[in-house]
Amino acid sequence: MAARLGEAMAGLAAETAPLRERARAQLMELHRPDLAMLRRTVAEARPLLPSQMLALREIVTQVYLSDEPYAADAQAGFLGVVMGEVSIPVTGPATTAPGNAVGVVIVERLAGFCGYRTLSDGDIVLAAEELPESRLRGPGDLAAVIRAGRAGSTVHLSVLRQGQVIRVPIRLDARPAELDGGQLMIREMTRQRLQKADDYWDQTFAPLIGDGVG
Numbered sequence: 120m121a122a123r124l125g126e127a128m129a130g131l132a133a134e135t136a137p138l139r140e141r142a143r144a145q146l147m148e149l150h151r152p153d154l155a156m157l158r159r160t161v162a163e164a165r166p167l168l169p170s171q172m173l174a175l176r177e178i179v180t181q182v183y184l185s186d187e188p189y190a191a192d193a194q195a196g197f198l199g200v201v202m203g204e205v206s207i208p209v210t211g212p213a214t215t216a217p218g219n220a221v222g223v224v225i226v227e228r229l230a231g232f233c234g235y236r237t238l239s240d241g242d243i244v245l246a247a248e249e250l251p252e253s254r255l256r257g258p259g260d261l262a263a264v265i266r267a268g269r270a271g272s273t274v275h276l277s278v279l280r281q282g283q284v285i286r287v288p289i290r291l292d293a294r295p296a297e298l299d300g301g302q303l304m305i306r307e308m309t310r311q312r313l314q315k316a317d318d319y320w321d322q323t324f325a326p327l328i329g330d331g332v333g
Contacts, residue, residue, distance in 0.1 A: 120153075120156060121156060121159075121160065123145070124146075124153075124156060124157055124160040125160055125163070125164070126142075127142045127145045127146050128142070128146075128160055128161065128164045128171065128175075129142075129164070130142025130143075130145070131143065131146075131168075131170060131171040131174045131175070132168045132170055132171050139170065139174070142174075143174050143177075143178065144237075146174075146178045146182070147178060147181060147182065147236040147237070148236075149178075149182045150182065150185065150186055151182060151183055151185065151186035152186075153182070154179065154182060154183065154323070157179070157182075158323060158324060158327065161175065161324065161327060161328060162327055165327075165328065167328055172328060175324070175328070176320065176324075179316075179319070179320055179324055180230065180231075180313070180316040180317075180320065181230065181231060181235055181236050183315075183316045183319050183320075184230060184231025184232075184312050184313075184315075184316050185231060185233075185236065187231060187312055187315065187316075189295055189296075189297075189308065189312070190295065190296040190297070191270070191292075191293035191294055191295050191296060192293060192294045192296065193269065193270040193271075193293045194269060194270075194294075195266050195268075195269070195270070195293070195294035196265045196266060196267070196268035196269060196270060196272060196274070196291030196292070196293070196294065197232060197233075197265065197270070197291060197292045197293060197294040197295060197298075198232065198233060198234040198261075198265045198289065198291065198292075199228060199229040199231070199232025199233060199234040199235060199292060200225050200226075200227065200228050200229065200232075200234040200235075200238060201225075201226045201227035201228075201229075202223050202224065202225065202226060202244075202258040202261060202262070203223070203224045203226045203258065204221060204222075204223060204224070204257050204258055205221070205222045205223070205224040205243060206220070206221060206222075207220040207221065207222045207243065207245070207279070208220075220245070220254075221254075221255060221256055221257055222243040222244060222245050222255070222279065223243065223244040223255055223257065223258050223260075223261045224241065224242070224243050224244075225238050225239065225240055225241065225242040225243075225244070226240070227240065228240060229305070229309050230309055230312065230313050230316075231309070231312050231313075231316070232292050233289050233290060233291060233292050234289070237287055237289045238278070238287065238289075239280060241280075242278050242279070242280050243278065243279040243280075244261055244276050244277070244278055244279075245276075245277045245278065245279055245284065246276070246277040247260070247261060247264045247274060247275065247276055247277075248274075248275040248276075248277075249264050249267075249268070249274055249275065250264060253277075265291065266294070268291045269291070270291055270292060270293035270294070271290065271291065272290070272291055273288050273289065273290050273291070274288070274289050274291060275287070275288050275289075276288075276289065295308060
């Protein structure tokens, strides 16, 4: 575990964006109890490069919040993203005109939920394996797939990211009770959770790396 964390921390300073993203994704898979070992890894890796420090703050926040309890309905899944619809130009013998495919663009991710750790703003979701015909017809299709999944179940999405289509499995969270109160309540819930994560960062990681940026 310690060796894996050390490799991932070093990967955050890699020269190419794909390698840095791979390291970030690996660290996002941690759970809150792993943060103590991550802190020791950071202490040994000092001084940190700016790219490492910026990524570390995001990683610690999301890992901390991934285990933060909240009132929820475990019978319904939750991704934790704001979605929009986008047209995708597609060429080939199966199409008659460009722009005839529909994708679901990730407009915003809510901190602390599975969608934040596994997706990126601007990702375009093209298909979900859990749909009978796989391809999405709009945000409503993706929302239905998420709601139909129980907390802890996994959905498998085809995602267009930086010109490449990748397969992204996502283990769903439980649907927060605050959703019944509308967007204001879920955003207030997110704000309160982020405050807890900020306090944790200030108490544990910030003193460690405050003077360690190289």
